[in-house]
């Protein structure tokens with residue numbers, strides 16, 4: 123009960139901070155806010171107070187608070203297109219990183235082509251929404267299915283080779299994929315493709331919102347959809363981790379020989395994790411494409427794949443909450459602090475190196491699995 | 498005698514090195530077979546070939562009258578053969594419970610639907626397994642049961658050894674292969690561990706092959722012995738018979 127109260131308080135503080143940060147425009151005030159956040163983060167980490175609250179509060183409660191925080195923040199910022207766009211992007215990238223997390227964090231399958239599978243989802247959505255009359259929610263799932271399907275191309279090499287070689291193969295795939303998009307005329311070549319407006323039931327996503335006295339940006343709908351989709355997959359991924367499958371994937375990652383000796387089919391589980399992960403990344407890609415309205419090969423460059431991987435390393439491999447935090451940092455920081463914009467890759471590289479050196483388990487290390495009764 | 502396990506001409510080479518040399522072995526149900534021999538005599542290799550980690554270069558293995566020579570490790574485990582490793586192979590970041598559940602893989606439901614959606618049923622299966630894991634750990638070392646959800650990397654070496662034995666035991670295999678399970682333990686701890694293993698063995702009607710260097714342990718708990726040297730069987734029988742064997746005394750006990 124006490125921890126629930128503390129969790130509520132922390133959620134309120136974080137929400138207020140995010141509101142201030144997203145509203146702030148003058149560079150000095152943004153810098154001060156970020157400095158404050160860093161200081162608070164250091165204090166929280168040192169005193170382990172956050173970790174204690176986190177360990178004490180039930181998972182459902184924490185998820186509920188996070189969900190509520192996003193809703194409140196979105197309502198506070200209802201007219202602010204840019205902030206809402208940023209928030210939605212954060213949600214979508216968290217979703218994509220969840221996919222990577224299943225692959226790399228749980229099963230230990232490297233994937234440096236995350237942006238490519240994101241792209242498969244996006245291009246699938248673009249093609250399907252212009253050439254078919256499939257319901258758009260179904261198209262999101264098709265984006266995931268297409269990404270999972272394209273992923274099977276990489277299965278054999280990923281299963282046969284280990285470590286660095288598997289990584290190199292996914293890198294090669296990422297580079298090839300981008301080139302393929304650029305030279306392929308049916309996919310729009312370098313100019314890319316436009317998408318239709320997202321329509322779900324009675325909701326046309328590009329219309330401004332007017333409900334009596336309430337007026338809001340059209341981005342609110344995208345944000346709401348992204349939040350719902352993310353919540354579903356977030357819950358599923360957490361369930362996956364807290365199940366026999368979670369244990370199995372961990373064992374496959376940690377010791378293939380011991381795992382095989384106890385009957386674990388290594389290939390089957392790597393394929394499962396890789397396919398599930400790509401599916402999630404594909405759904406995220408489709409959602410993102412609908413929101414932006416057009417897609418081009420440039421959006422799916424290898425550098426974007428690297429960003430996804432660095433988010434994972436930064437946040438804490440295997441911890442969905444950690445990667446949510448890392449995504450917020452990686453996306454919001456360069457957008458709010460313009461001095462950083464140009465040097466963002468340099469900055470991320472430095473952050474990843476520092477993390478690997480001084481906090482190898484990431485900003486929010488993965489907690490032990492809570493599979494025990496009552497956990 | 499109907500053999501549970503029987504090997505004929507089992508051979509394994511590494512390049513020019515013959516690690517197992519035309520080995521014939523018969524193990525009957527209920528035996529505790531001590532496998533002894535000097536360093537590098539092929540004991541661990543025998544386990545590795547048996548469990549399918551290394552394919553045999555020649556010869557055959559039969560288990561419960563079925564040919565299993567070419568089974569993969571997964572298949573060997575599924576028919577009821579489990580093992581420990583000479584060098585501990587626990588997943589250290591995972592909890593003791595998680596490690597035990599890796600060992601219980603063949604009895605758990607790994608369906609996606611079951612694990613993601615049928616959470617109540619999963620919870621029941623978890624609770625049953627928590628109880629079973631506690632019970633098993635308590636046999637070996639009662640305080641260990643209280644540390645079920647701590648990372649395996651955080652418990653003492655000795656306890657890790659016990660957990661490894663439990664991981665092999667929890668699926669209730671028919672044949673248990675123990676590769677120096679007491680490495681790093683004191684004499685007392687070793688005897689204790691062996692007594693606990695014997696207790697479970699009698700309760701479950703297990704058959705065990707045990708690799709162990711300490712002769713007093715072999716003497717005390719095994720029903721039969723087999724001695725390897727350079728991959729060859731040089732003696733077998735009860736401990737009393739084997740220890741009288743001159744070849745053994747020269748090769749292994751270092752006596753003239």
Ligand SMILES: Nc1ncnc2c1ncn2[C@@H]1O[C@H](COP(=O)(O)OP(=O)(O)OP(=O)(O)O)[C@@H](O)[C@H]1O
Pocket residue numbers: 511514516534535536537538539540541542543583
């Ligand atoms: N994977 C391998 N590759 C090459 N040679 C190997 C391999 N495994 C074992 N050997 C060799 O096979 C021989 C038998 O090794 P094994 O590990 O079976 O001995 P052991 O009887 O278990 O010895 P110890 O008592 O030291 O554990 C040794 O000469 C060893 O060097």
Ligand SMILES: [Mg+2]
Pocket residue numbers: 540541542583
């Ligand atoms: Mg050995």
